[in-house]
Amino acid sequence: MARAFREEGPGILATLIGQVGDFQLAEDALQDAFAAAVATWPRDGVPDRPGAWITTTARRRAIDRLRRERGLADRIVRLAHAAALEAAGDEEDPGEPPPIGDDRLRLMFTCCHPALALEARVALTLKSLGGLTTAEVARALLTSEPAMAQRLVRAKRRIAAAGIPYRVPPAHLLPERLSGVLAVVYLVFNEGYAPGDGDRLVRGELCAEAIRLGRLLVRLMGDDPETLGLLALMLLQDARRGARVDGDGAAVPLDRQDREQWDRGRIAEGVRALDEALVLRAPGPYQLQAAIAALHATAPEAAATDWAQIAALYAELDRRAPSPVVRINRAAALAFAGSPEAGLSLLQPLVSDPRLAAYAPLHAAHAELLRRVDAPEAARAAYDRAIAATANAVQRAELTRRRALVA
Known part of the structure; x- marks a missing residue:
């Protein structure tokens, strides 16, 4: 039942x-x-x-x-x-x-309507299209069941009060609205792939639900390149799930993961989806990120990773969709490609930005690059900032381990 x-x-x-x-x-x-x-x-x-x-x-x-x-x-x-x-x-x-295909698509656009707050869009999508109970949605989004029930009620009232139409947007609005739907699905995935807090590094149930929604969206939208790109990205990232945590629950960095544990079926499906997207010759941010994930996933060993190509893809992504997250990843790629000084130069404006003072990934990347240029004291201080800003217990333990290795 x-x-x-x-x-x-x-x-x-x-x-x-x-x-x-x-x-x-x-x-x-x-x-x-x-x-x-x-x-x-x-x-x-x-x-x-x-x-x-x-x-x-x-x-x-x-x-x-x-x-x-x-x-x-x-x-x-x-x-x-x-x-x-x-x-x-x-x-x-x-x-x-x-027939339910068109109805599901209409429901997806309704749940992800920009008139709703982002957290309401995520909750409503999981509840209505994911088939999760209110309790399951509450657990997935780390809140209480009564609070989640109220959030869902408010979202449905908002839909009624604002007269949000139950339909796929007209053609001239579709690109903008579809991007919002894709963003919600990817937000669900990221909350599973890299939880901001809690005591687990990966929450597989959320990753799986986002991928299921991505497959549904591809089936309903047809040959939309960015929808295919998002599905490819999620599959290729999720393929590494089994190797990201060891038997004791500790994080395993990408370069130390056992690639035999990677899901080859997921990788093959992700590469196929990316190939289908690229054939359409309309590159976008999700396709660029999927191409980066594919370079990681198809490298036979960590040392064979094409970091120069990854850095070039991040540069293009930074041009199309600039953000601190993209720049941090680009800086790390430059360092792995042999140019930690270039990476540090890219990070410096971000490190000086008070708005990012509590952003742990920035300080963790900064610490790693400082270690690579043989600045141990500065690296330890950067690790301290990253540890202080990290709410996830597994991530905090991994940062603590890395700090202890700085000579």
């Missing part, structure tokens, strides 16, 4: 929202339908097409709820629409589930 809810729920919810025009009503009706399944399937047996059964039952429960509130004019309109769909459905093969 739980499997059916996780697998069928998001698509059915997307269809119901389109039919009844109300996020909360559709969610409540879907819950009613699953409760009915729990009550009847053990007695009557699981239907041949569980998704179709749940869809039909949920639509009927939504109609029942609308009838009980038929005093509201807008509910009357939705009741008429839902009743017409129900009548049409009775004349069709009840075992044939409705």
